[in-house]
Amino acid sequence: MYEAELIDSILKGNQQDFVLLIKKYxxxxxxxxxxxxxxxxxxxxxxxxxxxKVYQLLSSFNGKAAFSTWLYRIAVNTSLNYxxxxxxxxxxxxxxxxLQVASKDKSIETIITERSDKVIIQQALxxxxxxxxxxxxxxxxxxxxxxxxxDIMNISEGGVEQLLIRAKNNLKKILEKELNRx
Amino acid sequence: xxxxxxxxxLIESFVAEERNTAxxxxxxxxIMEVIDKKRNDELVVFSPVWRSAVIAVSLFVxxxxxxxxxSLYQSKNAAxxxxxxxxxxMENFGFYNEIGNE
Numbered sequence: 001m002y003e004a005e006l007i008d009s010i011l012k013g014n015q016q017d018f019v020l021l022i023k024k025y026x027x028x029x030x031x032x033x034x035x036x037x038x039x040x041x042x043x044x045x046x047x048x049x050x051x052x053k054v055y056q057l058l059s060s061f062n063g064k065a066a067f068s069t070w071l072y073r074i075a076v077n078t079s080l081n082y083x084x085x086x087x088x089x090x091x092x093x094x095x096x097x098x099l100q101v102a103s104k105d106k107s108i109e110t111i112i113t114e115r116s117d118k119v120i121i122q123q124a125l126x127x128x129x130x131x132x133x134x135x136x137x138x139x140x141x142x143x144x145x146x147x148x149x150x151d152i153m154n155i156s157e158g159g160v161e162q163l164l165i166r167a168k169n170n171l172k173k174i175l176e177k178e179l180n181r182x
Numbered sequence: 183x184x185x186x187x188x189x190x191x192l193i194e195s196f197v198a199e200e201r202n203t204a205x206x207x208x209x210x211x212x213i214m215e216v217i218d219k220k221r222n223d224e225l226v227v228f229s230p231v232w233r234s235a236v237i238a239v240s241l242f243v244x245x246x247x248x249x250x251x252x253s254l255y256q257s258k259n260a261a262x263x264x265x266x267x268x269x270x271x272m273e274n275f276g277f278y279n280e281i282g283n284e
Contacts, residue, residue, distance in 0.1 A: 019214060022210040022214075026209055030209075031201055034200050034203055035197075038200065047205070047213075048212060048213050051213045122196070172189055175192070175193070176189060179189065
């Protein structure tokens with residue numbers, strides 16, 4: 001069944017056809033979320049929220065852009081909102097944890113230097129400006145063609161190219177500094 | 183000391199690892215359950231905005247009906263009540279003074 005027919009059928013009330021749509025795109029949405037939140041449970045929760053939103057908003061999808069473009073935009077907005085909420089929530093918890101551990105047996109400096117390479121890469125990715133991070137995630141995690149990334153981000157293909165170059169340079173700069181620390 | 187090549191490799195392996203992370207195979211079922219639950223909840227319970235609107239309208243209708251009912255009421259026995267309240271009419275001494283009524 002073609003995508004447009006599938007959407008029509010869902011809008012006519014055939015709820016079970018929505019499962020086909022979920023199965024087609026769940027991996028893509030999950031990967032995109034994973035690239036932004038780096039945690040399986042969080043990425044699953046975001047994927048769930050994205051498809052619930054898609055179901056609720058499906059009647060407003062006008063077909064001007066491809067369905068996948070519309071879906072990825074929802075996925076990005078949901079992931080970024082999730083991160084903002086989580087950041088606010090975890091600020092005090094994280095600070096308390098560090099201070100508690102530090103006061104027990106390790107100094108703050110020891111905790112920070114004990115970070116693994118993986119955590120450093122994750123933090124370097126998160127430190128990238130939002131647009132660079134999104135371009136990186138879409139092209140490296142989801143391997144979307146540059147044209148589609150440009151459509152999702154509402155910029156030109158040249159703009160995507162620029163964002164990717166800057167993202168890679170910034171990542172290397174951060175990582176060289178962090179990983180070569182004595 | 184990490185060379186540029188090592189850094190590229192580190193980034194690639196990190197991305198590959200996250201890309202290949204498996205998710206719950208029942209994710210689609212879980213999503214459909216949430217959608218079903220939301221649909222049922224919408225049918226049973228009004229949204230907070232609608233609930234407030236219904237309460238406000240009910241209150242207005244109750245007050246308006248009370249005022250209208252009060253305004254519409256007219257006593258049919260008003261004149262008789264006034265006569266009963268008139269002591270002169272209740273104990274008409276002239277009545278006893280008339281011959282034949284003693």
